[in-house]
Amino acid sequence: MAVLTAPERTSPAPPSPRGGRARGPRRTPPMVLAFLLVPLLAEAVWVFWPALQGFYLAFTSWDGVSAPRFVGLGNFREMLHDEVFRTAAVDTVLWLVLFGGLSAVLGLAAALLLQQERRGVGFYRAALFLPVVFSLVATALVWQAIYQPDGVLNQLLQSFGLGSLRHAWLADQDTALYAVIVPALWRQVGYVMVLYLAGLKGIDPALYEAAKVDGAGRRQRFRYVTLPQLRSVNAVVLSVIIIDSLRSFDVVWSLTRGGPYHSSELLSTYMYSTAFQSLRLGYGSALAVVIFVLAFGVIASYLVRAFREAD
Amino acid sequence: MRIHREHSMTNQHPSRRLFLAGLGAVGTTALLSGCVTAGSSSGKSSSGGGAVTLQSNLSAPQAKAAMEDVVAAYAKKGSGKASLNTVAAETFRTQLPTYLTSANPPDVYTWYPGSVADAYAKKDLLLDLGEVWSSPELKGYSKALNTLCTATSGKKVFVPTTYYWWGMFYRKSNFAKWGVQEPKSWDEFLDLCDKLKSKGIAPIGLGAGGNTAWVASAWFDYLDIRINGAVYHRELLAGKHRFDDPEVRKVFDRWAEVLPYVDPNGTAVAFQDATTSLLNGRSGMMLIGTFFADAAPKNALDDIDFFRFPIIDSKVPLAEEAPTDGYFASARTGRRDEVVDLMRYLATAEAQEIYIKGSSGTVLPTNPDAKDAGTPLVQKGRQHIEEAAEITQFFNRDSSDALQPTADTALTKFIAKPKSIGSILTDWQRDAEKIWNA
Numbered sequence: 001m002a003v004l005t006a007p008e009r010t011s012p013a014p015p016s017p018r019g020g021r022a023r024g025p026r027r028t029p030p031m032v033l034a035f036l037l038v039p040l041l042a043e044a045v046w047v048f049w050p051a052l053q054g055f056y057l058a059f060t061s062w063d064g065v066s067a068p069r070f071v072g073l074g075n076f077r078e079m080l081h082d083e084v085f086r087t088a089a090v091d092t093v094l095w096l097v098l099f100g101g102l103s104a105v106l107g108l109a110a111a112l113l114l115q116q117e118r119r120g121v122g123f124y125r126a127a128l129f130l131p132v133v134f135s136l137v138a139t140a141l142v143w144q145a146i147y148q149p150d151g152v153l154n155q156l157l158q159s160f161g162l163g164s165l166r167h168a169w170l171a172d173q174d175t176a177l178y179a180v181i182v183p184a185l186w187r188q189v190g191y192v193m194v195l196y197l198a199g200l201k202g203i204d205p206a207l208y209e210a211a212k213v214d215g216a217g218r219r220q221r222f223r224y225v226t227l228p229q230l231r232s233v234n235a236v237v238l239s240v241i242i243i244d245s246l247r248s249f250d251v252v253w254s255l256t257r258g259g260p261y262h263s264s265e266l267l268s269t270y271m272y273s274t275a276f277q278s279l280r281l282g283y284g285s286a287l288a289v290v291i292f293v294l295a296f297g298v299i300a301s302y303l304v305r306a307f308r309e310a311d
Numbered sequence: 312m313r314i315h316r317e318h319s320m321t322n323q324h325p326s327r328r329l330f331l332a333g334l335g336a337v338g339t340t341a342l343l344s345g346c347v348t349a350g351s352s353s354g355k356s357s358s359g360g361g362a363v364t365l366q367s368n369l370s371a372p373q374a375k376a377a378m379e380d381v382v383a384a385y386a387k388k389g390s391g392k393a394s395l396n397t398v399a400a401e402t403f404r405t406q407l408p409t410y411l412t413s414a415n416p417p418d419v420y421t422w423y424p425g426s427v428a429d430a431y432a433k434k435d436l437l438l439d440l441g442e443v444w445s446s447p448e449l450k451g452y453s454k455a456l457n458t459l460c461t462a463t464s465g466k467k468v469f470v471p472t473t474y475y476w477w478g479m480f481y482r483k484s485n486f487a488k489w490g491v492q493e494p495k496s497w498d499e500f501l502d503l504c505d506k507l508k509s510k511g512i513a514p515i516g517l518g519a520g521g522n523t524a525w526v527a528s529a530w531f532d533y534l535d536i537r538i539n540g541a542v543y544h545r546e547l548l549a550g551k552h553r554f555d556d557p558e559v560r561k562v563f564d565r566w567a568e569v570l571p572y573v574d575p576n577g578t579a580v581a582f583q584d585a586t587t588s589l590l591n592g593r594s595g596m597m598l599i600g601t602f603f604a605d606a607a608p609k610n611a612l613d614d615i616d617f618f619r620f621p622i623i624d625s626k627v628p629l630a631e632e633a634p635t636d637g638y639f640a641s642a643r644t645g646r647r648d649e650v651v652d653l654m655r656y657l658a659t660a661e662a663q664e665i666y667i668k669g670s671s672g673t674v675l676p677t678n679p680d681a682k683d684a685g686t687p688l689v690q691k692g693r694q695h696i697e698e699a700a701e702i703t704q705f706f707n708r709d710s711s712d713a714l715q716p717t718a719d720t721a722l723t724k725f726i727a728k729p730k731s732i733g734s735i736l737t738d739w740q741r742d743a744e745k746i747w748n749a
Contacts (some may be wrong), residue, residue, distance in 0.1 A: 279749065
């Protein structure tokens with residue numbers, strides 16, 4: 001094992017590691033190797049290989065039919081001057097802040113509210129968690145009906161005497177992005193709530209009692225007991241939220257397709273439409289690489305932190 | 312799920328992680344060699360015989376059933392067999408390049424003739440169907456169809472089977488109730504819009520919202536072929552003119568005249584909802600293709616009528632949008648003879664009549680001997696197209712599917728902000744150049 005941990009192992013032609021291991025005192029049983037290598041092979045074929053292809057394509061111009069033409073950093077240079085890319089990047093940040101921030105805050109609030117074991121609390125938990133069960137595309141269809149010009153939302157506004165606020169929510173560039181965030185939030189809050197509920201369950205009640213004895217009020221107990229105890233859950237929630245924000249696609253695509261005129265465009269929808277609608281697969285791959293780098297940066301920094309804590 | 316994975320990762324011993332990472336890198340570099348271009352390298356041909364695979368995007372229930380009838384009838388004839396594979400229209404569109412470039416592709420595909428087929432033909436992906444065209448089944452096909460199905464190389468690459476038309480559709484009973492008539496000229500059309508608006512009806516339904524933003528392109532197409540003519544229109548879509556040229560600007564100036572009459576929900580609802588509004592009398596008329604009738608209730612069908620998109624400049628040769636549908640085949644098919652036999656059958660009057668009978672019946676057969684559905688609407692439609700000196704297909708069919716999203720963005724933006732037309736056209740030209748140069 002010790003031999004294999006050497007970082008040089010990443011080079012494509014390693015100097016016969018097999019022989020070295022056989023002579024070693026702690027020989028890995030073949031069964032373990034099989035358990036490692038077979039899934040690795042599957043992963044290599046189905047995940048690493050296409051991923052590397054994606055990286056290669058990011059440096060090409062490809063229409064999906066002819067052979068890809070190598071263009072070096074051309075795609076990334078184009079990105080610098082691409083207004084739509086800028087809009088999509090800004091929208092993605094907005095999405096991250098609004099969708100991510102609100103789902104964390106609302107999820108935590110819901111978890112705190114529903115953590116006590118009272119009669120009927122299970123019903124409310126289930127009700128909040130239920131949207132997670134639906135596919136986002138199905139969710140989007142329901143919300144599309146709600147947002148229709150004659151839909152539930154506009155009719156509600158009308159019946160409350162707010163008819164002047166009636167609106168084509170998804171077709172107006174000023175409201176489209178926010179109108180899409182709401183269904184995504186509606187679904188995410190339940191998920192984050194469950195994460196926090198699990199975290200809250202793990203807090204030792206003795207801590208609260210001790211705090212109470214010391215004269216801590218509700219707010220102080222939350223600030224000095226609950227929040228620090230939830231630190232590990234927070235890390236999970238943070239990475240889940242960031243990854244979910246960056247890969248948010250289905251709900252936007254089903255509701256607006258990034259429109260009207262790119263006003264609700266996210267990096268993910270822009271990547272999809274560039275690659276599969278405009279058939280500019282090279283540029284689309286370059287966008288995918290940008291998304292990957294962003295997501296990977298977050299995950300890597302999270303993992304590094306997690307390992308440091310574990311050691 | 313996600314949490315489990317992250318926890319298991321944190322539990323792993325660091326050395327094992329590095330080991331995995333190292334092995335992964337070794338494995339993938341070895342695999343990298345033949346990766347991307349594998350899809351583009353030329354394929355082999357599978358052994359002949361067996362059923363011809365027919366990849367169809369006709370996934371609407373009626374059309375799908377009609378296709379099944381056609382395939383069943385072909386099997387009964389006994390000369391060959393086809394296996395139908397119906398794919399959702401959107402999936403089909405995005406997957407088509409993959410189908411055609413794969414090593415073992417499906418044999419025959421539903422798709423469009425003209426520049427769309429020609430683009431694939433230029434890449435040597437389509438089977439030469441000259442033999443089908445010289446067969447007796449296609450003898451009576453019109454000259455225009457012949458040209459439409461011929462690639463730049465001079466090869467025949469497409470077999471057309473049906474076509475339909477676009478027009479200003481309305482309900483006869485509603486027009487009678489409102490006391491209005493079909494307009495002939497642009498001015499009469501504007502008067503009609505005025506009259507309907509004063510009655511509190513949205514004069515023009517659009518339906519460019521939801522996932523059908525492309526419907527707005529019909530307005531662009533029609534205004535362009537009325538003002539600049541079909542020849543200019545085709546050249547524009549092929550990249551021989553610029554979208555920020557003054558000719559194109561004239562199109563939008565005209566369009567701006569009718570914008571006040573367009574249903575304010577025009578870009579908020581999909582065409583299916585817009586046609587429902589039309590049938591319910593909430594909107595007066597709508598520029599749409601006959602396919603919308605697929606979803607119309609049967610009792611409304613007899614009440615539907617249409618008029619020609621008003622003439623703007625009588626000096627411009629009359630052109631109409633009449634998209635043709637049909638089939639092409641993969642150049643890599645291993646069943647060339649069987650494909651030719653199937654194509655010849657699909658071109659017969661019999662096959663086309665079976666399809667028309669099974670579907671909503673608002674399409675016209677390309678075979679001159681085939682009978683259409685025979686309703687007054689269809690007869691009027693046939694005459695409507697025959698009177699035209701030029702036929703255009705539709706925005707995406709006359710250019711490419713890749714250019715369509717650029718039009719969707721430009722046109723929805725114009726409808727929302729007609730005043731910024733200058734910058735919209737500049738952006739459109741810039742986006743279109745990226746597609747043309749791709």
